[in-house]
Amino acid sequence: MNVSVTDTANPVLQAVMAHTQAENPSAFLAVNEGNSTFTVPGLDGAIVYRRVGRYAVQFGGPFAARDHYDELLGRFLDHIHDEGLRLVGVQLQRDDAEAYARRGFTVNQIGASWAVRIPELTLRGTRFMQLRNKISRAHRNGLTVTEVPAGEWAEALAGIDQVWLASKGEHVRPLEFLVGQVGGPMQPLRRLFLGRIEGRPVGYISYSPVYGARAGWMHDLSRRIPDDSPGLMEAINAHALEQFRQEGVEWLHFGFTPFTGLDQAHEVTGHSPGFQWLMHFLWDQGAALYPAQTQLAYKKKWAADVCFPEYVAFEPHASLAGFIHIFRASNAC
Template sequence: MSPTATAENTVLASIRQHTASENPSAFLAMSQGISAFTAPGLDGVIAYRRAGRYLVQLGGPFAAPHDYLPLLDRFVAHAHEQDLKVVGAQLQRADAEVYAEHGFTVNQFGSSWVVHLPEFTLHGTRFMRMRNKISRARRAGLQVKEASARELTDAIRHIDEAWLRSKGEEARPLEFLVGQIGGPAQEHRRLFVGTIDSQPVGYISYSPVYGTRAGWMHDLSRRIPDGTPGLMEAINAHVIEVLRGEGSHWLHFGFTPFTGLAQENELPGHSAAFQWLMHFLWAEGAAFYPAQTQLAYKEKWAPEASIPEYVAFDGREAASLSAFAHIFRACNAF
């Protein structure tokens, strides 16, 4: 399906209506550069991006229950007709079980994290360090407000460029499994920016989440690397109060690969070699992806128990390093 207004409406309707898998990252399917697969007579979409000889799928099919498997079958056939393979990323447990029964090799890939806002508080000794950091940011003059991305185009570009330079010469901005700012879907996102002396110094973008844990996902976040502590914590703490005042119940912190890994999360038929690789990348893969740093930030907010997410490889014994690498190729990591 081409990226037309009709396609965008179809994707949005599907991720809003078909929430059986409870995928908090479903709205990422609305990002520019992601294709949407549909089939005549079937109610649903599959979001994907091609990378080499693979179609890398975001989540499972966002489809009506009776059309879920037929849509998946059509998508796999569509790939095979082009001599391509399917690899699915960020599958939820319900998706993972279906894929495993349907001939895929399925392994845990990482976990996502969520906070129940009505019960959340920054009081108590657990949050003492965070409160101190937030206070330092506010004493430095930090002000937080919700803003229009269109009004802040130049400021966002400046922050993004400074943030990327701080990551090193070879750093590339990630895509696909992370959100974006701009494009037709921007009207559904929310952007909060922090300023000091009227100059933007950091921002966090939040995307909508549908399903029984409906709310918002703390998505794309970047800051000027000037050493001022507590900027992002102060922005997110402000947003939590805004969302709670609006009656929102859930704030999702999104998916982090290689985190929350546990033997009990694995499904029958998983690849032991791939399971070892995920644990290795958690322990030793900081240069590949800073999973431990990402998790440390999320754990500051005392999230609920981790929610396992999965990767599915097209065929038995198909969990190869090459197939896995194409997920990160689709993400623009290399």
């Protein structure tokens, strides 16, 4: 079989920028370092995944031209089966979900991505009073926010990361795969806003580009020195939001949050009722696994009310093993 499997992000970037029909707001995460890329000469597109144990954990669906999508997916499945692997795909969009279901996968909603239109977002009014107060308090505490080149602040960013991670607990590890990165060859395409108090870096937010009909920026990695000042992240995001507004950016995306936005109407034919129950249970009781309610509350602060359901596909049936391997690929366990 004439295929190419590499660790370079360049073909993925080209595919993500060229093929936005699936409208995956997290598509830029496909260029993360550490991912593997599957391409086939003559087919326009790429598939991104990580091999974890006996699973290939795929990020998103094929980023491919419509008339090459099905063949690329079929060739990828042939390839991983030849390797003795089973596929689990995560953060699939609705079109992907239906395509995988037609191939016999069990497909369920796993959560949603959230976004807001910047021209319609104003922080005036009683709805945003608490948010404005937190932002004002951060600035009263001396916070200044600027957009900076990541390379010039690498040491400071690493210091913030170290303190932030330590505050999460002794055995917590930094997430990968389904979150973005700072640094590396794709950093010039991201944007970084840094908060400082008396010149000391205390927090930052990295934004990744979003392509397609809802083009804009995605609020991605956010890190802060714990307990340094209330309202740090809110003030940094508000500064970036105003910058984007001045530039005429239409959309601010807040990315994927598992276990949120769950709705029976979003499920596809043949979904697993048992896995559907598990997602609702983890929304209610799964904070120890992932703080979905806290994450969604932050996004809702900004009136992020545009919801994009996202899906997980299991081959052939929903399984706890496949679900766990998503967390393994993300360095969460």
